[in-house]
Amino acid sequence: xxxxxxxxxxxxxxxxxxxxxxxLQLLNKVNEELSWIPTAAINAIAQATGxxxxxxxxxxxxxxxxxxxxxxxNIVRLCSTISCAMTGQREILEALMDEFGIEPFExxxxxxxxxxxxxxIGLCDQAPAMLVNGEPHVKLTPEKACEIVRGLG
Amino acid sequence: MEKKVLLAENQPEFGAGFELALTMSPxxxxxxxxxxxxxxxxxxxxxxxxxxxxxxxxxxDVKYVVCNADEGEPGTFKDRILLEKYSExxxxxxxxxxxxxxxxxxxxxLRAEYPYxxxxxxxxxxxxxxxxxxxxxxxxxxxxxxxxxxxxAGAYICGxxxxxxxxxxxxxxxxxxxxxFPVNSGYLNKPTIVNNVETFCNIPHIVLNGPExxxxxxxxxxxxxxxxxxxxxxxxxxxxxxxxxxxxKDLLELAGAGxxxxxxxxxxxxxxxxxxxxHRSLSFGDLPPGGSVIxxxxxxxxLEVLENFMEFFxxxxxxxxxxxxxxxxxxxxxxxxxxxxDICCREDLDNCFRLAEVMRITSKCGLGQTAVxxxxxxxxxxxxxxxxxLSEECCCERGDQ
Numbered sequence: 001x002x003x004x005x006x007x008x009x010x011x012x013x014x015x016x017x018x019x020x021x022x023x024l025q026l027l028n029k030v031n032e033e034l035s036w037i038p039t040a041a042i043n044a045i046a047q048a049t050g051x052x053x054x055x056x057x058x059x060x061x062x063x064x065x066x067x068x069x070x071x072x073x074n075i076v077r078l079c080s081t082i083s084c085a086m087t088g089q090r091e092i093l094e095a096l097m098d099e100f101g102i103e104p105f106e107x108x109x110x111x112x113x114x115x116x117x118x119x120x121i122g123l124c125d126q127a128p129a130m131l132v133n134g135e136p137h138v139k140l141t142p143e144k145a146c147e148i149v150r151g152l153g
Numbered sequence: 154m155e156k157k158v159l160l161a162e163n164q165p166e167f168g169a170g171f172e173l174a175l176t177m178s179p180x181x182x183x184x185x186x187x188x189x190x191x192x193x194x195x196x197x198x199x200x201x202x203x204x205x206x207x208x209x210x211x212x213x214d215v216k217y218v219v220c221n222a223d224e225g226e227p228g229t230f231k232d233r234i235l236l237e238k239y240s241e242x243x244x245x246x247x248x249x250x251x252x253x254x255x256x257x258x259x260x261x262x263l264r265a266e267y268p269y270x271x272x273x274x275x276x277x278x279x280x281x282x283x284x285x286x287x288x289x290x291x292x293x294x295x296x297x298x299x300x301x302x303x304x305x306a307g308a309y310i311c312g313x314x315x316x317x318x319x320x321x322x323x324x325x326x327x328x329x330x331x332x333x334f335p336v337n338s339g340y341l342n343k344p345t346i347v348n349n350v351e352t353f354c355n356i357p358h359i360v361l362n363g364p365e366x367x368x369x370x371x372x373x374x375x376x377x378x379x380x381x382x383x384x385x386x387x388x389x390x391x392x393x394x395x396x397x398x399x400x401x402k403d404l405l406e407l408a409g410a411g412x413x414x415x416x417x418x419x420x421x422x423x424x425x426x427x428x429x430x431x432h433r434s435l436s437f438g439d440l441p442p443g444g445s446v447i448x449x450x451x452x453x454x455x456l457e458v459l460e461n462f463m464e465f466f467x468x469x470x471x472x473x474x475x476x477x478x479x480x481x482x483x484x485x486x487x488x489x490x491x492x493x494x495d496i497c498c499r500e501d502l503d504n505c506f507r508l509a510e511v512m513r514i515t516s517k518c519g520l521g522q523t524a525v526x527x528x529x530x531x532x533x534x535x536x537x538x539x540x541x542x543l544s545e546e547c548c549c550e551r552g553d554q
Contacts, residue, residue, distance in 0.1 A: 021321065024304075025304075064306070064308060065265045066306055066307075081421075083390075118307070119468060127384065
């Protein structure tokens with residue numbers, strides 16, 4: 001069972017301290033554990049750091065890696081920038097959409113998987129590439145990408 | 154020709170440059186860096202020695218040394234290689250920076266796309282602590298220095314140094330007004346130097362070998378070597394180290410580029426040139442040497458490339474200033490109109506070029522100022538309007554002119 005957001009934030013405060021400058025670290029910690037940023041986490045961070053809920057929300061909405069909607073426990077980020085686009089990223093995305101039945105930025109009904117497209121992830125020398133839960137996978141083909149995603153827990 | 158210093162097989166021992174720096178006065182270390190002529194390796198090209206001198210002169214008990222590891226320019230991956238293999242060199246360079254400006258606190262701002270590099274950096278930090286190069290009273294000189302790692306959350310704009318500082322402070326990464334400059338008022342309003350990974354990695358080599366040695370590595374007015382990440386239609390994509398100021402064609406030869414229609418130098422915000430210009434030099438005075446080089450062969454539709462880049466800028470514009478937020482969107486729409494034939498002659502684009510000029514002059518930070526480069530270059534050099542005009546949907550035939 002995932003921990004509740006307040007507990008994660010309290011843990012983060014103990015780890016990083018409670019200054020205003022800790023907001024991004026706290027959000028990253030919540031994001032890492034839950035895959036998304038629930039309202040309860042935003043409220044807890046606002047309270048702990050002494051800034052408004054609106055301000056924490058604005059930070060959440062600024063960064064691509066945060067989401068205020070629940071996401072899957074596995075997040076696939078397929079690079080969509082040019083070196084990957086030129087080496088078949090589109091075909092890979094279509095194969096993933098076909099097999100798992102979701103569009104980019106959607107989550108499977110069982111909560112297992114979210115697929116996202118993302119700007120350059122710095123793996124252009126081994127394009128096309130994707131990050132799966134932060135781990136790099138390179139020189140992909142549609143088959144290889146589907147196989148990797150199939151194998152996720 | 155390659156010239157390897159940062160990526161050389163035989164490397165000076167980690168810490169040797171730092172030990173030597175500790176035998177000098179902080180001011181002398183700053184002068185060595187200044188005299189080497191090294192300019193910021195992230196791409197902006199600000200002289201590192203001047204930055205350090207200003208931060209060193211700023212009076213404050215607390216100062217910060219920040220490493221910009223938010224490598225986000227499309228096509229750039231040189232810092233990934235440095236972080237993977239040379240994190241100790243990076244930490245050494247940061248420690249020298251701390252000693253030079255009088256700071257005991259280093260921060261590495263690592264992009265969220267590189268979490269798998271964290272173990273290598275942590276391992277390097279542990280090694281540096283074990284060998285007495287990080288921690289309290291280093292070398293018995295009364296100098297304390299340590300480095301913490303902070304992770305971003307997916308925002309290209311945070312590569313801009315004041316956005317990066319805002320992000321470190323836990324805020325949205327909106328660029329700050331300058332002045333004040335970070336050297337006077339940076340992280341938590343304290344004097345702060347922000348340097349690229351590659352810049353810091355160069356510092357120990359400069360201290361060990363001297364400023365003249367470093368200056369002589371470059372070609373012409375340029376100092377030092379430079380890492381270039383090359384990808385696209387080449388046989389051997391990867392990272393290559395060349396003297397700064399080397400002609401682009403040397404890099405293209407090393408990477409095995411054959412059929413060349415266009416080369417983009419400096420990433421999406423850099424310049425896109427035709428094959429006839431590959432003799433030009435990779436230097437701060439000519440083709441932007443930030444690190445990204447992408448090759449497009451004759452089969453590539455450059456309008457689709459442009460569409461990809463404009464989508465990138467629309468996504469990554471932080472939205473703070475109007476010229477960039479609205480301008481990138483308008484230029485992207487124009488590219489879509491070009492692709493579907495709604496715009497088919499140069500005259501129709503006059504307004505777009507005017508907009509591009511306004512964005513270049515009035516955008517608040519480098520993102521909006523340089524987002525127009527790919528639009529201007531690709532439209533000017535790679536779009537053949539006579540062909541487009543043959544389409545039935547042509548605006549000229551519709552009488553729109």
